[in-house]
Amino acid sequence: MKNEIKVFCPATIANISCGFDVLGLALDAVGDEMVVRKTAQKGIRIVQLTGQDLPMETHQNVAGVAGLALLAESDYDGGFDIEIYKKIKAGSGIGSSAASSTGAVWAMNQLLNKPFSNLELVKFAMEGERLASGVAHADNVAPALFGGFTLVRSYEPLDIVKIPNPEELYATVIHPQIEVKTSDSRRILKTTISLEDGIKQWGNVGGLIAGLFTNDYELIGRSLVDHIVEPIRSILIPGFDKVKEEAINAGALGCGISGSGPSIFALSKGAQTAQEVADAMRKVYQKIGIEYDIHVSKINAEGIREI
Amino acid sequence: MKNEIKVFCPATIANISCGFDVLGLALDAVGDEMVVRKTAQKGIRIVQLTGQDLPMETHQNVAGVAGLALLAESDYDGGFDIEIYKKIKAGSGIGSSAASSTGAVWAMNQLLNKPFSNLELVKFAMEGERLASGVAHADNVAPALFGGFTLVRSYEPLDIVKIPNPEELYATVIHPQIEVKTSDSRRILKTTISLEDGIKQWGNVGGLIAGLFTNDYELIGRSLVDHIVEPIRSILIPGFDKVKEEAINAGALGCGISGSGPSIFALSKGAQTAQEVADAMRKVYQKIGIEYDIHVSKINAEGIREI
Numbered sequence: 001m002k003n004e005i006k007v008f009c010p011a012t013i014a015n016i017s018c019g020f021d022v023l024g025l026a027l028d029a030v031g032d033e034m035v036v037r038k039t040a041q042k043g044i045r046i047v048q049l050t051g052q053d054l055p056m057e058t059h060q061n062v063a064g065v066a067g068l069a070l071l072a073e074s075d076y077d078g079g080f081d082i083e084i085y086k087k088i089k090a091g092s093g094i095g096s097s098a099a100s101s102t103g104a105v106w107a108m109n110q111l112l113n114k115p116f117s118n119l120e121l122v123k124f125a126m127e128g129e130r131l132a133s134g135v136a137h138a139d140n141v142a143p144a145l146f147g148g149f150t151l152v153r154s155y156e157p158l159d160i161v162k163i164p165n166p167e168e169l170y171a172t173v174i175h176p177q178i179e180v181k182t183s184d185s186r187r188i189l190k191t192t193i194s195l196e197d198g199i200k201q202w203g204n205v206g207g208l209i210a211g212l213f214t215n216d217y218e219l220i221g222r223s224l225v226d227h228i229v230e231p232i233r234s235i236l237i238p239g240f241d242k243v244k245e246e247a248i249n250a251g252a253l254g255c256g257i258s259g260s261g262p263s264i265f266a267l268s269k270g271a272q273t274a275q276e277v278a279d280a281m282r283k284v285y286q287k288i289g290i291e292y293d294i295h296v297s298k299i300n301a302e303g304i305r306e307i
Numbered sequence: 308m309k310n311e312i313k314v315f316c317p318a319t320i321a322n323i324s325c326g327f328d329v330l331g332l333a334l335d336a337v338g339d340e341m342v343v344r345k346t347a348q349k350g351i352r353i354v355q356l357t358g359q360d361l362p363m364e365t366h367q368n369v370a371g372v373a374g375l376a377l378l379a380e381s382d383y384d385g386g387f388d389i390e391i392y393k394k395i396k397a398g399s400g401i402g403s404s405a406a407s408s409t410g411a412v413w414a415m416n417q418l419l420n421k422p423f424s425n426l427e428l429v430k431f432a433m434e435g436e437r438l439a440s441g442v443a444h445a446d447n448v449a450p451a452l453f454g455g456f457t458l459v460r461s462y463e464p465l466d467i468v469k470i471p472n473p474e475e476l477y478a479t480v481i482h483p484q485i486e487v488k489t490s491d492s493r494r495i496l497k498t499t500i501s502l503e504d505g506i507k508q509w510g511n512v513g514g515l516i517a518g519l520f521t522n523d524y525e526l527i528g529r530s531l532v533d534h535i536v537e538p539i540r541s542i543l544i545p546g547f548d549k550v551k552e553e554a555i556n557a558g559a560l561g562c563g564i565s566g567s568g569p570s571i572f573a574l575s576k577g578a579q580t581a582q583e584v585a586d587a588m589r590k591v592y593q594k595i596g597i598e599y600d601i602h603v604s605k606i607n608a609e610g611i612r613e614i
Contacts, residue, residue, distance in 0.1 A: 018509070151514060153510045153526075154507070154510060154529070159529060161513070191502055192499045192500065194498060194500075195498055195499060198500050199328045201505065202325065202326070202327075202329060202505075202508055203329040203458065203459065203460045204460060204461075205513045205516075206326065206458040206512045206516050207458060209516040209520075210516055210520070222460065222461070223460060
């Protein structure tokens with residue numbers, strides 16, 4: 001059995017428009033790399049961390065905490081050393097913490113000969129999310145582990161449904177270099193919504209899922225609407241409305257806030273359109289004068305993988 | 308070209324649990340029959356109506372009103388005579404008015420050599436619904452016309468998505484002989500809901516649609532939950548909680564209110580389980596001493612049809 005594994009941990013988009021808190025997807029062109037190694041010494045150690053200024057102390061690191069959650073349920077009596085090579089910026093809204101948490105537990109599970117199901121790995125990785133944001137949410141860790149689109153149907157009990165991704169569906173994600181705290185973007189949400197908006201939202205969730213199953217890009221586009229969260233949260237993201245308008249004009253099927261922002265995602269049919277959407281989004285921030293990162297990626301159908 | 312056609316107009320279940328106002332399905336074992344005949348005389352006449360005490364004056368009859376909506380968009384310069392043989396009880400909550408409205412316009416479209424799409428027919432039939440309930444809703448007429456499960460994703464513009472129905476999915480519907488006015492069951496609904504309940508609801512809609520596409524009966528069952536409307540409306544239906552409990556105990560995947568009630572539906576895998584669910588539901592109303600009708604039906608995949 002192997003003692004060491006190197007993995008690619010994909011960035012993810014959560015809160016896909018109408019699918020607030022339930023729908024996420026995994027990216028292919030953006031992600032961290034991690035090396036995980038079995039050790040005779042018990043416990044988890046973060047032995048290397050590059051690319052981001054993040055704590056290396058096991059209990060302060062999301063990969064450490066997720067790994068400890070796995071160890072607590074395992075009969076393995078050794079430990080693991082973890083090297084983390086961050087490519088995803090923390091706070092960008094494309095699942096930086098989820099990539100590290102899932103990378104750790106997925107790699108460990110491989111090295112232990114897969115005693116745990118993907119659903120169990122989600123639960124361990126959610127402990128990393130609890131450390132990162134105070135809430136043990138699954139909407140980034142689920143797509144990172146399962147790949148494609150994932151639906152978190154329920155938390156009690158945890159129920160995750162993998163949804164297929166049409167072959168030609170591409171994501172464009174732009175990250176304006178501004179800080180939006182998850183706590184702020186959560187706080188400004190209203191705790192009640194109108195029944196009327198609710199009905200529109202679950203109609204669109206139904207349409208989006210149906211479109212993903214039938215490769216109906218037009219239906220996917222018509223369903224990528226958020227009547228509830230986007231109108232409120234987008235206020236925290238300078239230029240959001242213009243970026244969205246230009247993305248749609250450039251051919252995107254839909255456009256919305258990635259996670260709790262500030263990244264903005266668009267979905268398009270075909271790599272070329274996704275690239276043209278990227279150009280259109282880029283121009284908006286160039287004009288405003290805000291620095292940005294931008295990614296164009298196909299949907300990652302398998303999720304996290306060995307490299 | 309034919310001058311006369313006889314059609315079967317299926318009963319339908321709207322407001323399928325989490326899919327309040329958006330998800331409906333068509334039944335196969337319950338429905339009205341109608342005969343529609345071309346006439347040289349312009350306009351629509353209801354020339355026969357049996358089974359229910361309903362108005363025969365064209366402008367007061369849902370089939371008449373729906374038919375007039377079609378005629379207004381057609382270049383046909385004749386008219387139609389309509390015979391309606393009602394088997395579905397008005398006010399039972401399984402789409403009695405929708406069956407008549409859709410039957411009329413579907414039959415006319417056949418006799419005119421299909422100038423209109425199903426989506427256009429839905430719009431005409433919705434005028435019948437407007438007459439029946441004051442609201443031009445589509446959640447019964449859509450499954451009656453398209454068959455299977457249908458999602459009304461949006462009203463503006465009208466967007467209807469046909470969802471496949473797993474082969475072995477059966478419905479049991481019990482109609483307790485009590486009157487619940489649609490206006491009452493609408494009035495008691497709250498106009499706002501909690502964001503938390505909304506998220507659960509659209510998670511379940513996503514799960515239900517995914518389950519229908521993948522023939523995952525367990526997922527369908529887990530998703531047949533309504534956190535928003537059923538807890539309120541079920542108060543108007545004597546014995547609802549007991550009927551639901553016994554249906555689930557008898558093996559139903561899920562159970563909820565059909566339309567705005569008072570009918571209660573359950574979905575089951577296989578005809579035999581659906582029959583056992585019927586027996587269990589029946590016993591509850593026998594014990595309470597409320598008269599009832601009960602139907603067991605496979606899902607009607609094609610919708611309305613010539614007979």
